[in-house]
Amino acid sequence: MEERNCNETGGTCIVCSQQKELGIRIFQSFLCTECEREIVQTDAQDEKYPYYIDRMKQIWMSAIS
Ligand SMILES: [Zn+2]
Known part of the structure; x- marks a missing residue:
């Protein structure tokens, strides 16, 4: 009976x-659980919000290029 870790080896957030x-692996990019939670909880009015959106955008950009 082998138990497999679905998060595998992790990576650089x-x-x-x-x-x-x-964390979660989105295409070639890695997003840690803490940041994922942070992004989900961040309000659109928060000053950090544009930064997170920008980071997420880069993930998608690298995924489609
Ligand atoms: Zn992180």
């Missing part, structure tokens, strides 16, 4: 640029 074990 595209938002906080830190090496993290847990």
